[in-house]
Amino acid sequence: VAGRVTGDLAVVFTPDVATDRLVFRLWPNGPRPAALGGRLEAGPVTVDGQEEPTLSPDPTTLVVASGRRFEAGRAVRVTIPWRLRLPGGADDRVSIDGGAIRLGSFFPILAWEPSVGWATEPATGNFAEASTATTADFDVTLEVPSGFEALASGVQDRPGHWTATAMRDVGVSIGRFTKATATAHAPEPVVVTVGVHAGLAESAPAYLQKVVVTLEELAARYGPYPWPTFTLALTPGLGGGIEYPGHVMQGPGTLGRTTSHEVGHQWFYALVGNNQGRDPWLDEGLATWTEAQAERSLTALVATAVPLTGRGRAGAPMAFWETNPGTYYRSVYVQGAQALAALGDPALVDCALRLYVALEAYDIGRPADLIRAAGAVVPDAAARLGRFGIGP
Numbered sequence: 001v002a003g004r005v006t007g008d009l010a011v012v013f014t015p016d017v018a019t020d021r022l023v024f025r026l027w028p029n030g031p032r033p034a035a036l037g038g039r040l041e042a043g044p045v046t047v048d049g050q051e052e053p054t055l056s057p058d059p060t061t062l063v064v065a066s067g068r069r070f071e072a073g074r075a076v077r078v079t080i081p082w083r084l085r086l087p088g089g090a091d092d093r094v095s096i097d098g099g100a101i102r103l104g105s106f107f108p109i110l111a112w113e114p115s116v117g118w119a120t121e122p123a124t125g126n127f128a129e130a131s132t133a134t135t136a137d138f139d140v141t142l143e144v145p146s147g148f149e150a151l152a153s154g155v156q157d158r159p160g161h162w163t164a165t166a167m168r169d170v171g172v173s174i175g176r177f178t179k180a181t182a183t184a185h186a187p188e189p190v191v192v193t194v195g196v197h198a199g200l201a202e203s204a205p206a207y208l209q210k211v212v213v214t215l216e217e218l219a220a221r222y223g224p225y226p227w228p229t230f231t232l233a234l235t236p237g238l239g240g241g242i243e244y245p246g247h248v249m250q251g252p253g254t255l256g257r258t259t260s261h262e263v264g265h266q267w268f269y270a271l272v273g274n275n276q277g278r279d280p281w282l283d284e285g286l287a288t289w290t291e292a293q294a295e296r297s298l299t300a301l302v303a304t305a306v307p308l309t310g311r312g313r314a315g316a317p318m319a320f321w322e323t324n325p326g327t328y329y330r331s332v333y334v335q336g337a338q339a340l341a342a343l344g345d346p347a348l349v350d351c352a353l354r355l356y357v358a359l360e361a362y363d364i365g366r367p368a369d370l371i372r373a374a375g376a377v378v379p380d381a382a383a384r385l386g387r388f389g390i391g392p
């Protein structure tokens with residue numbers, strides 16, 4: 001049936017701290033997709049082969065809490081069948097529009113922050129995300145209708161099958177693509193594929209060239225791009241871009257700074273993760289910095305005015321921006337990058353970010369981790385960042 005996706009999820013999870021529950025997030029039930037008819041239903045849930053009762057404290061949260069204790073260091077196997085109704089024409093990460101489908105944050109995802117616990121921040125109504133996900137090894141089988149193909153996170157080793165190793169999420173775009181492929185050296189070889197959905201007047205080779213150059217430049221600045229593939233899909237009805245590990249979704253007319261920004265997210269969000277509900281600036285401010293470096297637009301970025309309601313609040317959580325959506329971009333993206341610029345010489349900022357990546361790769365970074373890395377390069381970094389509302 002058009003607009004329906006079904007799936008079977010199996011997760012092997014080894015908590016590193018004992019817990020009395022399992023928490024999965026159902027992001028398609030957040031305010032934006034739900035307003036356009038999106039709906040993700042999940043269950044029944046089994047844990048180690050036994051069906052378990054679940055609770056949904058809100059539509060985006062599925063909790064398995066039967067009273068049993070999940071011990072640190074002991075693996076549990078969880079299965080969850082799910083059914084997704086896609087929102088039509090959504091300018092969003094999950095959508096069916098113009099004969100193409102975007103599947104981002106689309107399956108029940110385990111919301112564990114290693115050494116901390118469950119991430120239960122509320123969903124956002126902004127063009128943004130509040131997700132937290134731990135790095136995992138994904139084995140993905142996709143069946144798509146004939147005449148369509150999928151571009152996804154990870155390595156496709158045979159028709160319909162991908163392995164996405166050491167990635168914190170998997171994004172998929174489905175359409176009828178005109179493709180272009182090349183190898184980037186970032187510095188290890190990375191097979192880059194760009195797909196343009198039928199009917200879009202965009203040049204796959206132009207985006208391909210832009211991605212290759214940007215991956216190579218950002219790898220030289222922040223450390224190696226860690227995966228063997230990168231795919232970018234251009235699909236209709238999307239304004240701007242959306243990042244997943246090894247896969248980016250972009251809409252028409254996004255060749256320039258959007259591409260640089262989304263490639264930058266491969267380091268800040270994908271490789272070094274963060275709680276996007278609690279610390280949205282940590283991926284958006286840093287990706288905006290990488291964008292400014294790649295686009296040589298740092299001067300213009302620093303000169304951009306930040307709205308009064310957001311000034312000095314770059315570190316505020318998504319819940320704050322929920323009531324100030326019009327100020328979110330300049331207060332978090334722009335101001336977050338301006339806070340980095342206030343550290344001094346841009347080469348020192350890049351050095352600090354490279355150190356942050358080296359220390360936090362595959363983990364979930366926290367503001368204190370970034371402040372510590374910055375402090376190793378710029379001794380009064382904590383005070384400088386603090387003036388922008390960034391603290392541990």
Ligand SMILES: [Zn+2]
Nearest residue numbers: 261265284287
């Ligand atoms: Zn971004």
